[in-house]
Amino acid sequence: GADEARKGLFExxxxxxxFLDEIGDVSASLQAKLLRVLQEGEFLPVGETVPRRTDVRVIAATNRDLGRAVAEGSFREDLFYRLHVVALTLPPLRERVEDIPALVEEFVAEAARRAGRTVRGLTPAALEACxxxxxxxxxxELKNVVERAVILAPGEWIxxxxxxxxxPAGSAPDQAPEDRPLWQVERDHILxxxxxxxxxxSASARVLGIGRTTLHRKIREYGLEPGKTPR
Structure with a gap:
């Protein structure tokens, strides 16, 4: 049965x-439940028969055209208008290139921390290409490219x-590594x-820009052995 001690997100x-991300992709049944919360200020927990009250501010995001989704019948019109109180349209990244340096700096720091690498950032030419x-x-897409680059970069600079x-600008990036999970890209590069x-x-750790301890941990984590092809 449901865990009575566990609260739901709205509670x-x-x-x-x-914050509700990708609101345009939720199912019809979930749309109905969200509408009830927004319209009535109440929800019905799993396993219960008495609704509970809630008072929340909802921020929703989507990359879909919800107006078109309403016209096509894939998104409820009543829910659309409940959500569409204050709408903020974020321009595509190509129209706000001035944001790219700050985004890249954040993504590099985050990816380097997770990978245990010392990567300081992008070279001027790389940043210009971005x-x-x-x-x-x-x-x-920018975050995906930066995360991959942090793993593949031979030194401190990408x-x-x-x-x-x-x-040239306008062509597609190399998709081959992006077709695989990030951990596979890292594993294969280390190998x-x-x-x-x-x-x-010791030499490999220097090339990878990580410490020997980190390298040993990743070798164990990925089950890497000389002459053995990882699965």
Whole structure:
């Protein structure tokens, strides 16, 4: 049965704010439940028969055209107008290139911290390439590219090659690594460096820009062994 001691998101957010991402992708049944919360200020917890009251501010985001979704019948019109009180339209990344340096700085720091690497940022040429690229996938694509580059960069600075943005501005980035999870890209890159250095862990750690302890941990984590192809 339902865990009576566990509160739902709207109950936890009572008196505060809740952020609903990708609101345009929620199912019809969930749309009906959200409408009840917004319209009546109440919800029905799982396993209960008595509604509970809640008072929350809702901020929702989507990359879909909800007006079109309403016209097509995939999004409830009544829910749309309940949400569409104050609408903020964020321009695509290609129209606000002045934001890219700050975003890149944040993404590099975050990815380097997770990967245990010392990466200081992008070279001027790499940053210029980012500002010329149209970013059809917007901020999420930029974050994906930066995370991959942090892993693949041979030193403390990410150059244009590490970004994987092919050709002139407007061409698509190399999609091959992005078709795989980030951990696989990191695992394969570590393995290539180890093999190129004859499994000399000190030399490999220097090339990767990480400490020996971090390298040993990642070797164990990914089950890497000389002459063995990882699954």
């Amino acid at each position: 936890e957010a009572d008196g505060g704010t809740i 500002q010329r690229y149209p970013w059809p996938g917007n901020v999420r 150059d244009v090659d590490a970004l994987g943005l092919r050709g 290539r460096v180890l093999e190129s250095r004859g499994w000399d862990k």
